[in-house]
Structures are given as structure tokens and as C-alpha cells.
Amino acid sequence: MRKKRSIMLTLILILGSSARLAKSQDLASFEKRVTVKTLGNGLTVLVCERPEAPVFSFFTHVDVGSDREVPGITGLAHMFEHIAFKGTEKIGTSNYGEEKIALQKVEEAYHAYDWERRKEVDRDDKKVSALEKNWKDAMAAAQKYVVENQFGQIVEQAGGQGLNAFTDNEETGYHYSFPSNQVELWAYLESERFLHPVLREFYKERDVVHEERRLGESNPFGRLLEQFLAAAYVAHPYGQPVVGWPSDLESFSETDAENFYRTYYVPANMVVTVVGDVKASEILPLLEKYFGRLPAGPKPQPLRTVEPPQTSERTVILREASQPVFIEGYHKPGARDKDNAVYEALQDLMSNGRTSRLYRSLVRDKKIAANSGGFNGFPGDKYPNMFVFFAISTPGHTPDETRDAIHADIERVKKEDISDEELRMIRTRAKADLLRRLGDNQGLAFQMGTAQSLYGDWRELFREADKIEKVSKADIRRVANATFVDSNRTIGMIESTQLAKAPAAGKEGPQ
Amino acid sequence: MRHSIRLTLAFLLASCFFCSAAPSLGQATDWNQIQAPPLRAFHPPVPVRIQLSNGMVIFLMEDHELPLVQGIAEIRGASRDEPAEKAGLVQILGMAWRTGGTKDKTGDQLDDYLEARAAKVETFAGTDFLTVNWDCLKENLDEVLPVFIDVLEHPELREDKIALAKNQINTNIARRNDNPFNIAFREASKLVYGADAPYGRVAEYATVAAVTRDDLLSWHQRYVHPNNMILGVVGDFEAKAMESKLRAAFESWPKGPIAPKFQHSYKGPKPGIYQVQKDDVTASTVQMVDLGTSRDNPDYFALEVFNEFFGGSFSSRLFSNIRSKKGLAYAVGGGVGAEYDHPGVVRLFMGTKSNTTAAAIDAFNEELDALKTNPCTPEELAKAKGAILNSFVFRFDSHEKVLRERMIYELYGYPQDFLERYRAGIEKVTQTDVARVAQKYVHKNQLAILVVGKPAEFDRPLSSFGPVTNVDISIPPPGGQRK
Numbered sequence: 001m002r003k004k005r006s007i008m009l010t011l012i013l014i015l016g017s018s019a020r021l022a023k024s025q026d027l028a029s030f031e032k033r034v035t036v037k038t039l040g041n042g043l044t045v046l047v048c049e050r051p052e053a054p055v056f057s058f059f060t061h062v063d064v065g066s067d068r069e070v071p072g073i074t075g076l077a078h079m080f081e082h083i084a085f086k087g088t089e090k091i092g093t094s095n096y097g098e099e100k101i102a103l104q105k106v107e108e109a110y111h112a113y114d115w116e117r118r119k120e121v122d123r124d125d126k127k128v129s130a131l132e133k134n135w136k137d138a139m140a141a142a143q144k145y146v147v148e149n150q151f152g153q154i155v156e157q158a159g160g161q162g163l164n165a166f167t168d169n170e171e172t173g174y175h176y177s178f179p180s181n182q183v184e185l186w187a188y189l190e191s192e193r194f195l196h197p198v199l200r201e202f203y204k205e206r207d208v209v210h211e212e213r214r215l216g217e218s219n220p221f222g223r224l225l226e227q228f229l230a231a232a233y234v235a236h237p238y239g240q241p242v243v244g245w246p247s248d249l250e251s252f253s254e255t256d257a258e259n260f261y262r263t264y265y266v267p268a269n270m271v272v273t274v275v276g277d278v279k280a281s282e283i284l285p286l287l288e289k290y291f292g293r294l295p296a297g298p299k300p301q302p303l304r305t306v307e308p309p310q311t312s313e314r315t316v317i318l319r320e321a322s323q324p325v326f327i328e329g330y331h332k333p334g335a336r337d338k339d340n341a342v343y344e345a346l347q348d349l350m351s352n353g354r355t356s357r358l359y360r361s362l363v364r365d366k367k368i369a370a371n372s373g374g375f376n377g378f379p380g381d382k383y384p385n386m387f388v389f390f391a392i393s394t395p396g397h398t399p400d401e402t403r404d405a406i407h408a409d410i411e412r413v414k415k416e417d418i419s420d421e422e423l424r425m426i427r428t429r430a431k432a433d434l435l436r437r438l439g440d441n442q443g444l445a446f447q448m449g450t451a452q453s454l455y456g457d458w459r460e461l462f463r464e465a466d467k468i469e470k471v472s473k474a475d476i477r478r479v480a481n482a483t484f485v486d487s488n489r490t491i492g493m494i495e496s497t498q499l500a501k502a503p504a505a506g507k508e509g510p511q
Numbered sequence: 512m513r514h515s516i517r518l519t520l521a522f523l524l525a526s527c528f529f530c531s532a533a534p535s536l537g538q539a540t541d542w543n544q545i546q547a548p549p550l551r552a553f554h555p556p557v558p559v560r561i562q563l564s565n566g567m568v569i570f571l572m573e574d575h576e577l578p579l580v581q582g583i584a585e586i587r588g589a590s591r592d593e594p595a596e597k598a599g600l601v602q603i604l605g606m607a608w609r610t611g612g613t614k615d616k617t618g619d620q621l622d623d624y625l626e627a628r629a630a631k632v633e634t635f636a637g638t639d640f641l642t643v644n645w646d647c648l649k650e651n652l653d654e655v656l657p658v659f660i661d662v663l664e665h666p667e668l669r670e671d672k673i674a675l676a677k678n679q680i681n682t683n684i685a686r687r688n689d690n691p692f693n694i695a696f697r698e699a700s701k702l703v704y705g706a707d708a709p710y711g712r713v714a715e716y717a718t719v720a721a722v723t724r725d726d727l728l729s730w731h732q733r734y735v736h737p738n739n740m741i742l743g744v745v746g747d748f749e750a751k752a753m754e755s756k757l758r759a760a761f762e763s764w765p766k767g768p769i770a771p772k773f774q775h776s777y778k779g780p781k782p783g784i785y786q787v788q789k790d791d792v793t794a795s796t797v798q799m800v801d802l803g804t805s806r807d808n809p810d811y812f813a814l815e816v817f818n819e820f821f822g823g824s825f826s827s828r829l830f831s832n833i834r835s836k837k838g839l840a841y842a843v844g845g846g847v848g849a850e851y852d853h854p855g856v857v858r859l860f861m862g863t864k865s866n867t868t869a870a871a872i873d874a875f876n877e878e879l880d881a882l883k884t885n886p887c888t889p890e891e892l893a894k895a896k897g898a899i900l901n902s903f904v905f906r907f908d909s910h911e912k913v914l915r916e917r918m919i920y921e922l923y924g925y926p927q928d929f930l931e932r933y934r935a936g937i938e939k940v941t942q943t944d945v946a947r948v949a950q951k952y953v954h955k956n957q958l959a960i961l962v963v964g965k966p967a968e969f970d971r972p973l974s975s976f977g978p979v980t981n982v983d984i985s986i987p988p989p990g991g992q993r994k
Contacts, residue, residue, distance in 0.1 A: 052576065053908035054553045085825075090541055148835050152825030154542055157894050159901025163825055179904050181550045188539050207838035214794035215841055215862050218691050277551075289538050321791060322689040323682075354610070354619075355626045364619075364675065370682035394678050395685040395989075425627050432629030432648055439577050439909070500685035503677075503716045503989030 027462040035280035041296040042268030045287045046448055046458055048275040050441060056276025057177040057441035060190060061449040064264035065170040066242040067303055073252050075244015078167035080257050082205050085151055088196040092150045099145035103200060106142050107254055109135040139203060146200055158182050169238055169380040177442060180277040184286055191290040194265055202254040213243045220322035220494055227316045228492030229379060232329050236307035238379050266297030273449035276441040307384055315491040325494045326399035329386035330483050335377060335454060341467035342479045343376040343387060348426045349418060350374035362405050368397040382454060387483060396502025399493040414480045417473040430468040555907035558914050559750050565766045566738025570917055571753055572745040574910035578649040580746035582659060585922055586641040587770035588734030591709035599680055599714030600722045604730055605636025606676035611668040613661045618672055621658060630655045632662050649747045660760050668727050677719050684716060688984055691789055691963045695796040698787060698982055702780040702959045703800050703856050709775055716989035736767030741921050743914045773852055777802055780959035784979045787963040795868040795964030799875055801957050803848040803855035811849050812936030813944035818846030819895035833874050839863050847952045851923040857953060865968035872960060872976060879955040886946035899937050906930060
């Protein structure tokens with residue numbers, strides 16, 4: 001009992017009294033717990049000390065997603081993310097020397113097969129079959145050296161939690177949490193993974209990724225979003241599905257993935273963030289030691305393509321058995337634009353909770369939607385993106401009705417100033433939301449790492465609320481009028497071929 | 512190259528001066544060279560437990576990291592306890608309880624009042640409990656706590672919000688066949704628990720329409736009593752001060768009848784092949800299910816180890832063999848489900864392209880056969896126990912987690928030291944235990960096999976596995992059939 005008490009006391013001493021802590025949530029005091037360093041090879045490392053419990057989380061942020069893909073290799077960024085779980089020269093193999101030779105044979109066999117099968121003229125089907133068999137035999141030969149999922153096994157056996165990764169339209173992230181005594185094992189594994197990755201089992205994993213695509217296709221909303229984005233973007237890669245087009249998932253090669261990795265997985269293009277029970281003075285040398293091994297390379301040039309202004313309204317309609325969905329997007333600047341906070345305020349006004357404009361209008365009063373909102377930053381943040389509105393109609397109501405209701409609310413925000421109460425609410429919530437995001441290692445690592453990569457400074461996470469504080473009523477009208485214009489709009493909807501009937505409304509009881 | 516390593520070493524030695532626990536010197540070239548130091552001693556925070564004279568149990572957990580305070584009331588009497596002919600009653604209550612306002616304030620007025628303070632008071636309906644909670648900045652506690660109390664004790668359940676809640680639930684009913692994954696989980700539960708039984712049944716238009724405001728009010732009167740709930744509070748407050756606030760608020764609240772213990776006997780599914788035809792998909796969802804067990808079963812710890820190595824992790828057999836080796840699936844997993852006071856579900860699940868549907872079932876069958884011949888290797892046992900024990904600290908690495916854990920034990924009548932018992936239980940599990948529970952709880956011939964997909968594109972018809980029962984998932988139209 002006494003022991004527990006004394007530890008509580010120690011914790012209280014470390015954390016400071018609650019009176020002093022009241023002000024410890026501001027940027028200045030948070031800064032004392034955060035260390036940022038750029039290693040000699042260009043890698044940015046961020047350490048945030050949060051000794052609440054003997055655990056830590058990390059987030060490796062790579063500044064590339066499907067944004068750098070071109071036709072033929074769509075889905076490759078996500079594919080590499082899968083392959084980054086397949087191990088290294090020392091993990092996941094029984095004999096790397098021999099496996100390496102076997103993998104080269106797989107690649108040669110694949111290229112021969114792929115070349116022949118994709119011939120439009122003079123294709124020899126017998127030859128295709130023979131080459132396919134060669135390729136499959138080569139894969140079987142390479143498979144003999146594979147120690148299945150050893151990377152994940154090492155992490156899990158050492159107590160790792162939440163081992164996973166994600167890829168989106170502009171970034172790739174790797175993350176998990178460990179007990180704090182595993183810092184060195186983590187530093188080794190996470191650096192080794194990007195220093196000596198072996199792209200083994202590539203073609204089987206390509207099938208897994210294709211299954212992931214099918215999972216998305218099985219969901220009507222997934223089908224709608226793919227068509228919606230393809231219509232909204234004519235030039236910028238935001239119009240491509242992150243998971244890739246089926247033809248590319250059946251074609252791209254391990255060599256393609258390796259080239260992609262060499263170009264974009266350079267330290268200057270990565271941020272590693274560690275949050276939890278770590279001390280910067282202890283962990284920085286480890287980060288230098290292990291992550292310092294990654295060879296430096298040139299930071300990739302910024303993406304050239306910019307989506308040209310949209311000059312005509314576009315509409316995609318899916319006619320399906322599933323129930324209606326309405327979505328529409330308006331092009332707007334990216335997250336680094338000076339008006340981003342205005343769009344954030346608009347999002348809060350339109351969508352946040354039961355006081356929001358769209359809830360009160362479509363859900364509460366008109367009763368035509370079960371859910372409706374308007375969101376900033378779709379499908380990404382980094383590049384000029386869209387402000388998107390959506391509505392899920394209630395039984396018997398069509399997407400046209402929800403569209404008209406959303407448009408009425410858009411007109412209102414263009415024509416009338418928002419109220420003092422609304423403006424105050426937006427500001428209060430921005431500050432409180434920031435606080436609510438600080439109490440979790442993984443969430444902090446994720447947000448700080450993303451801010452560091454996007455803005456070059458993790459502190460932007462804390463400045464967001466201050467920027468929203470400065471947004472005026474006039475800003476909101478100005479931005480709404482500039483953005484929500486018919487010719488800048490793309491609409492996507494599911495029109496149901498079997499529209500559900502509306503049950504009799506109101507307060508009927510049993511007859 | 513060598514030069515840079517020497518520099519790194521020099522830097523490391525210099526910085527070690529500041530270290531309390533020195534990291535291993537030199538740079539590991541292999542993962543198994545790295546020896547983790549013991550984890551620092553850590554005693555998770557312990558909440559203060561108070562019981563009022565009316566039986567209300569309160570847990571107080573101080574956490575001064577952020578200036579926030581949250582309260583969570585868990586109340587017995589939820590959807591598993593509702594009558595089948597009014598399925599959806601508790602779900603409607605969960606929505607309309609808060610939105611329908613209190614005697615003095617409408618729900619909309621509460622929305623305005625709370626949102627202006629970036630605060631929340633919300634109500635939720637679960638299968639096992641009703642939940643009422645609040646979340647606010649410390650500075651607003653004295654404005655938000657009274658709202659929480661008012662909502663908890665005096666809901667008005669105004670008709671307009673009941674209609675709104677019904678409208679939302681009807682929307683979910685109308686859309687419940689849009690996503691094949693959801694269909695599979697819903698229909699699998701019906702097979703395991705029974706289409707009309709708690710945990711199996713779902714709300715229909717007719718059962719939703721049958722619910723009245725009086726039903727909701729009497730549900731509240733029947734279950735919402737101080738001796739039928741647990742209140743947990745976590746955040747930036749002083750326990751003593753919070754205790755007197757809560758005593759002042761709740762001590763005079765009269766006792767009521769205690770909800771009876773949940774009891775229902777389940778027979779489990781009728782084994783066989785069940786097919787849900789859905790023609791707008793490119794992939795099939797496969798589930799193989801049976802009735803599982805509960806956590807007070809002494810076999811629970813061995814089953815946890817079994818689940819970890821069989822289908823519950825990145826390095827599990829199902830993941831390795833079906834996803835990594837065969838490339839058959841993106842989502843695959845499974846295990847023997849165990850709940851606190853009723854049986855969970857034994858479940859193997861997978862999504863696979865239409866033309867490998869039969870191959871997927873074959874692959875599951877292979878894994879089930881392998882359990883007989885090779886139930887658990889010493890390596891699998893060591894890996895699984897290592898994974899559970901080494902990650903044990905994540906079960907209590909935040910104040911809120913510890914609080915919720917304690918509340919759950921109290922609610923289901925589990926010992927308050929169940930976590931410690933869990934650790935000890937896992938440590939004792941042997942290879943023989945795992946082999947035994949694998950045989951005892953996973954029976955290939957007792958499983959119901961459910962497939963949601965497009966039969967025209969399957970690699971083999973499902974009839975090649977046995978007689979097929981077609982499952983009708985069409986939604987009974989509103990009002991229509993009942994006269």
C-alpha cells in the first residue's frame with residue numbers, strides 16, 4: 001500500500017501539481033517535453049516525453065502516397081507498405097544468400113511472362129502458359145526460404161500492440177506501441193525495415209492487396225467514392241484510387257516497387273515520431289545509432305501536376321439496389337493555405353454534432369437524412385483538395401431531396417453572417433478538441449508527425465486553435481462565396497433501384 | 512562506414528552519462544542480440560471505490576494530466592433484456608433519452624447549452640448496458656454535472672425525438688443489406704444464438720413501430736436506480752471534493768429493484784452450409800461459426816493463448832497460412848469468443864474473391880484438421896504467451912482503461928483483481944491445455960458455414976460441401992404483413 005502511494009506521489013511530483021498543470025497544455029510548456037532533431041542523413045526525429053505509463057508509441061511518416069503514382073503503377077505505394085512487413089535480409093528468411101538468387105529468378109521469370117501475356121499482337125498463348133509456369137515455379141522455389149511473418153512475430157512476441165500501417169493519397173504511415181523497455185529492439189526493427197527491406201512474396205501479397213480492393217468494392221459507398229473522385233479530378237492524382245486500378249494490381253512488378261522505394265523512402269522524406277515513456281537524452285543516441293544508418297538521398301521534387309480550375313459541373317450516378325447516398329465536392333486550396341482555418345470553422349459549423357447546421361436542417365427538421373455533414377480536406381490535405389458535403393437519406397427520400405436541402409444551407413452561409421453564438425462555439429470547441437487529442441501516445445505521435453511533415457513544424461498542431469480564433473464572420477462568407485460555386489462542383493450519388501418505403505411516420509403505437 | 516560507427520559509439524558513450532538504464536553498448540546487427548532490460552516497476556493507478564447507502568457504486572480516478580473530467584454511468588437492463596416483439600426499444604431509448612430532453616429543458620436546449628461549453632452529455636444503448644456519460648473541461652464541471660444528473664434521473668422522452676430516433680433506426684434497417692460484411696456478421700449471430708433470441712435478433716420496421724413513449728418511460732423506471740448502476744469518474748479533480756458533490760447529488764436517490772441476472776440457454780447453430788445470395792459483389796464473405804464460452808470458464812486462459820496463435824494476430828496460423836502463404840484473403844482471422852456472462856461465438860471469418868470461395872472453405876477445413884494432428888507446437892505456445900504477457904501493460908496504461916476495467920468487473924460480478932488473475936492464468940497455460948481446449952471448443956462438424964456472395968461465380972457450388980440452406984435476407988416491409 002505504502003509502495004503504491006509513494007509511486008503515486010512520485011508521479012505527481014514528476015507531473016507537477018494540478019494547479020501548475022492547468023497551464024501546462026499550452027505550446028510553451030509542451031515544447032519542454034518535445035525534442036526535434038534532423039540527423040546527418042536528413043531524417044527528422046521527434047521525441048515527446050509522456051511518462052504516464054511504461055509504454056511508448058511511434059509513427060514513421062513517409063511523405064509519399066498514391067500522389068506519386070502514374071498509370072501502370074497505381075496502388076504501388078500501398079503495395080510497398082504491405083511489403084514492408086515481409087522482413088529484411090535477417091528477418092523472414094532461412095538463408096538470405098540463396099533466397100536473393102531465387103528472388104532474382106522470380107523477377108526475371110515474371111518479366112518474361114508479363115511481356116508475353118500483355119502483347120496485343122502475335123501473342124503466343126502456349127508460350128504465355130509456359131512462362132507463367134516458370135514464374136510460379138520460381139516463386140515456389142523462393143518460398144522455401146521464407147519464414148512467414150517473422151517481422152510481425154518478433155514485434156508481437158516482444159509485447160508490441162497495434163502493429164499496422166496505412167497508405168493514403170499523400171502519405172504512408174507505420175505504427176505500433178511497445179513497452180518502454182523495448183526501445184532498442186524497436187529502433188533496430190524500424191530502421192532495419194527501411195534499410196534492408198527484402199521484397200519477398202511480392203506477387204502473393206499483390207493478390208492480398210487485390211482482395212483488399214474487392215473488400216472496398218463490396219461496399220456501395222466505396223464504389224461511389226471511387227467514381228466520384230475519378231470525376232472530380234481530371235489531372236491531379238487525387239482522382240486515382242489509393243488501392244490502385246485492377247489492371248495495375250495484376251501487372252506491376254517487384255522491380256517497380258523497389259524503384260518506388262529507392263526514390264521516396266529516403267531519410268529526407270521521412271519523419272519518425274516517438275511519444276511516451278522515453279527520455280530524449282536516452283533515446284536520441286539510439287535513434288542516431290540505428291536510423292543514422294539509412295543512406296541519405298535527394299528529397300524528391302515536389303509534384304508538378306496541379307488540378308486545373310474546374311469550369312463545369314460534373315455528376316456521377318450509380319443506379320444500384322443499395323440505398324441512396326448523396327455526396328458533392330467543391331475544389332479548394334490545400335491545408336497549407338492561409339484560409340485553411342476558415343474551412344475548418346466551416347466544417348465545424350456545418351457538421352459538428354446536433355447543433356450543426358446540416359443536422360438541424362436535414363436530420364431534425366426536414367427528416368430527410370439520418371446523417372449529413374460537410375468536411376474539409378477530401379481526399380487529402382497536402383494538395384488543393386475538396387470541401388465535401390454528404391447525406392444519407394432516410395427511407396423513402398431521394399438524393400435529390402438531400403441535395404436541395406444542402407444547397408439551401410450553403411446559400412444561407414453565403415448570404416448571411418453566422419451568429420455570435422455559433423462563432424463562439426466554433427472557437428471554444430477548437431480549443432477543447434485540441435486538449436482532447438493530447439492524452440494518447442499513438443494519437444500524439446500521429447498528429448505531431450503529420451504536422452511536422454506537412455508544415456515542417458509539429459507546433460502547427462497547437463496553432464490551429466489560435467488560427468480558428470482569428471476567423472471572422474466575414475471570412476466565412478468570403479470563403480463560402482468563393483468556393484461553393486456551381487461550376488466548381490462534382491456530385492456523386494447512388495440512386496436506388498429498390499428504394500425502401502418510408503414506414504408511417506410519427507408516434508403510432510401498436511394497433 | 513567504420514568511421515561513422517565509431518563516431519556514433521563515442522556519442523552514445525557520452526550520452527550514457529545521463530542514462531539511468533544504459534542501453535546495450537554497440538549496435539546490434541541482429542534482432543536477437545538485443546536484450547531488453549526489465550520493464551520499470553509500474554503500479555497502475557487505483558480508483559477510489561465508494562458505495563452509497565442506496566447501493567450506488569462510484570469509482571473515482573484522479574488524472575491530472577489534462578484539465579478534463581469525464582463521467583460514465585453503466586446501467587443494467589439493455590437490448591438483450593427487451594421483448595422480441597419490441598426489438599429496437601432500447602436502441603430508441605439510447606437515442607431519445609438524451610435528445611428528448613429533461614422535464615425542464617428540451618434536448619435542443621441542452622445541445623445549445625453543452626456545445627457552447629464544448630461539453631457532451633450522451634446516452635447510449637448497448638446489448639448489456641445502458642450508458643449515460645459526460646465529458647467536459649474542468650472549468651465547466653459545475654455547469655455540466657447538473658445536466659448529467661438531470662438527464663440520468665429525469666428524462667422527458669419527448670415524442671418528436673422518439674420519432675426521429677425511429678427514423679434513424681429505420682434507415683439502418685433499410686440499409687442493412689448494402690454491405691456484405693455486415694450481412695455476414697448479422698446472419699452468423701442469428702445462426703449461433705437464434706433469430707429471436709438475445710444477441711441474435713434484430714430490430715424490424717414492425718418491432719420499431721410497436722415501441723411507445725410509455726415503453727421507454729417504464730424501461731427507465733424499471734432499470735435506472737442507484738443500486739442498478741455503476742458510476743465512474745476520471746479526470747482532473749480531487750477525489751474528496753468529487754465524492755461530496757456526488758454524495759450530495761445521489762445519496763437521497765431511493766433504491767429500486769435490481770435487474771435480474773441475465774439468463775438464457777443457447778443450443779448453438781444447426782451445422783450445415785448457409786448461403787446468402789448477393790449479386791452485386793466481386794468477393795465472398797465466409798464465416799464458420801459455433802457457440803463459444805464465457806470468461807468465468809476455467810478454460811478461458813488456455814483459450815486466450817489458443818486464439819492468439821490460431822487466428823488473433825499478425826503471426827497467427829490463419830493469417831500466415833491463408834493470407835500470407837495462399838494470398839486468399841485480405842481480412843482473415845478467428846478464434847473462440849468468450850463473453851463475461853453469456854457464451855461468445857466461435858468464429859472463423861474471411862473475405863475472398865468469388866472464384867476462390869470454395870478454396871477458402873477448403874483452407875479453413877485444412878486448418879481445422881491441422882488442429883487435430885498438430886494442435887499447438889512449443890514455439891507457438893511460447894510466442895502466444897509471450898505476446899499476451901509482454902503486452903500486458905497495455906491493459907492498464909491509461910487511467911481511463913483502468914477505470915473501465917474495474918467498472919466492467921463490478922458490473923458482471925467478476926473479482927476486482929481479475930486482471931492479475933488473468934496474468935497468472937496465462938502464465939500457467941501449457942501446451943497440453945491448449946491442445947485440450949482446441950479439441951473441446953472447435954468442432955469442424957458442428958460449425959455452421961455461412962457464405963455471402965455471388966454463387967454464379969464460385970469456383971465450386973457450395974453443395975459440394977453438403978446440403979445448402981438458402982438464407983432469405985429480404986427486409987420485411989413496413990406495416991405490410993401484420994394485420
